Amino acid sequence: MKRTMKRRLFAAGRFFLLGIALFVVGFPMYWMLITSFKPDHEWFTWPPVYWSENWTLDNYRVVWAGIGIKPTAQEATTMQKPVQALKHSLALSLISTTLSVAFGTLVAYGVSRYQILSDRRMFNLLMLRMVPPIVVAAPLTLYYSTLQLLDTLTGLVIVYVLTTLPYSIWMTKSFLDEIPREMEQAASILGAGRWRTIWEVIFPLIRSGVVATFLFILILTWSEYLLALILSKVDVVTLPVQLSKYEGTTEGRVYGYQAALAVGVTLPLIVIGCFIRKHLVRGFSFGMIKR
């Protein structure tokens, strides 16, 4: 059974390799999750606690609801912030993502159908995003401080929209390219104007792609760290920044609390990711893949 034997061997090999990959990927996430439920005496044991019998919700209570411990005054100010930071992150992410996708879809439509941006410009756009944000951070700080935009929601929104536009344009464009021109030609012959065609014919067809792009960019804006760190001080602290401040203040390694905070910050993204995972493959071609 030479052929079936070969096939079995391959399957076994693949199973083995994927198993290792699964562990490498999954273990850190698993650890983060269980640590968030560990009581404090299990945070530093050796050998480590891989499965806690005494799991508790205390960490979550402390971090997210602010109850249960008596911190020092300094710790107190930082440790009550997560919920506020959550609100800021939500506002910032939702607003900037909506704007980015809205503008991006418009531009993508123009590029896909009418090539309002040449191929070269489109790539330049993509590369815009590739410039290390740190390089942009310095000029922005000065500029914003002059304009009184430092530590404001508006300031951050503008920057986030700019940095995510390349992705939103490229991804939406690849979804648009899947729709044949004949659709619009048919609508046009039947008398529909440009805007109506976009709204009634094109948009419903790319809806799932747009949703996927939206969620992906939401992930980007939610996890952005550097610009949020630099362009905010007190008023618009986002979750990632808050997390690092938390780190800085609680140098005593409060692993449980950290984990609870980390889970809170990451969970929304994981949920989102699960919803859009099928679309990611379609959106990530950047012109290099022919269908």
Next chain:
Amino acid sequence: MARIEMKELRKVYGRGIEAVKRLDLDIEEGEFLVLVGPSGCGKTTTLRMIAGFEEPTAGEIYIDGRLVNDLEPGQRNLGMVFQNLALFPHKTVAENIEFGPRMKKVPPEVRGRRVREAAEMVRITHLLGKLPGQCSGGEAQRVALARTLVTEPGAFLLDEPLSSLDAKLRREMRAEIDRLHQRLKKTFIYVTHDQEEAMTLADRIVVMRNGLIEQVGSPMQIYGDPVSHFVADFFGSPSMNLIGGQVSHEGGRARFEAPGLAVELPPALARAAAGETTLGIRPEHLEISGNGGVFRGEVRLVEPLGKDTLLYFDRGGDQPLIAVVEGTRSYREGDVLNLSVDPGRLYLFGWDGKRVR
């Protein structure tokens, strides 16, 4: 030379979809065998099982007496032309043709010669340096052919190779394939859904339906002696007139009656069971007669095809009655005509679809 035998072949897919229910077939050396049938009948699955791209759920395939179920496609000494050609788009025509011999480690000088010979056989020597994307549809076809020819396999498998071509090109390529078969005298197994291709190319036709073989025979047998309603309907252009009606017996004679049409059945069909039956008459066998005949009606539509003209008659059923006359005769819509038919040209099909003999 390859003689291919398939015993009790069966293929079931995941959700219980039986693509091939049971297939027993022996393919002779050097014959041009066509597997034909509607989409989903199992013909492509069968071809792919012969090639080795699908593993049979049950049954055996023998090539030259050797059981090949367990062999990889590359080890079966077969060549295949795919429906969408599958030319390597990033390699030149020459590199495409050269690929097979290279894989079998044929030394470069011999390779070069064989590539040129194959290219000459299908007349594409001028294209050797081009990319497939730069060739026209017909040219690409030939490249695909050359690519398999050069490996000198024992048998050739062709999976609907002409379906993406326009009508004229299709005829040209058909002739080309026929020519190749005459010259090489190797086994050709050809899959198509086009009955005309089957009729013109085949030494033998295998009609498939729902995963089973419906009928096997030469083109003339299939055409003239269909074993069922399905086969009769499938072959022939325009297709056979199939008229539903009743058979009754009267005084030792059998008679077929349908709305607008009545015919006395010849002695050969006199033993047909009474009751619901389908009568079949090929359009080319209906003749315009002066009077009498089996049918009288008004011409609803005239379709001139050049050599022939098709006349459509309303029969009161849902299908029109079609007759073929010589193109030189001119009839007009509205003409009322009598149609007669030679009783030897009548086909009778029972309620189960099978032919009554």
Next chain:
Amino acid sequence: MAQALPTRKAAPGFTLFKWILLGPLFGLLLFILPAFLLQLYFSFHSWTVYLGSWWEAEFVGLGMFIEVLMDSRFWWAVLRSLTFASLSTLGSFAAGFGLALLMHRPFRGHGLLYAVFILPMLTVPVVIAYTFEMLLFQRGPINGILSVLLQTDVRVTWLAHPAIAVFTVIMLEIWNWTPFVFIIMLAGLASLPPELDEAARILGASRWRIFREVQLPLLRPVIMLALILRFLEAMGEFPKTWGLLQGGPGSASETLPVYLFLTTWQYFHISKGAAMSYLVLIFTIVIVLAGIRLLRKEKQTIDVIYRKPGEEA
């Protein structure tokens, strides 16, 4: 690639249409522009926060730029960034491509595995930094698991020893971004016509041959895309290096972004930071432009290769 409708361009109202679409994008770009001009000003004038108001800063011409270029710490940072970016890009490429090859053909449970494998990309980088800090703790699970596997007490201080720390942060970057390559390569593999594989098989090619001669050449554009995008993003990586190591131990992980950050926001050498930013910007733009040219060439090759036989150019 969608084709333009040429006649539409001449229609009246089209230009208006075009500018409505592009408006927001250009508006934002124009808004941001002065920031860079301001930055330019600062790179030509010497100023730190400790001096007075910025418009009284002293003009020093190219002085700042020269100072940066003469700064060996700067060049070390460049070197570290390049090393970090190259190694992590190669690592995540190998892992991502490998995973894509393993997952390319569907099998039972493959959807679930796919969902799990993209998780690292969905995690906030700062979170990754702190979670791994927990994992890499001396008495933490990684050492714990290694101890079990090697049957001895493993007490590696992953973050305290310079070489190991750098290795660790490279591994983190690979862990974080392998899904990105994974998804792109999956898309690429999925776009390969399956008949090519079958045609090659029946012509006698072995699996390895098919990979090298049929799949790899056709995947080149996608591979370049993944490598270039990943490399550039890795050059600018900040959250994990800063969050985990703050440039240490010592200055072992002081990459360009970290050094830039320190210069401007910790040492407050605004002008030096400004000049450095500009140099890095120029440096990045050069790499980016090279990357663009490569990608555009690949795209053109794709367009030629995939033109169907019979289609007009």
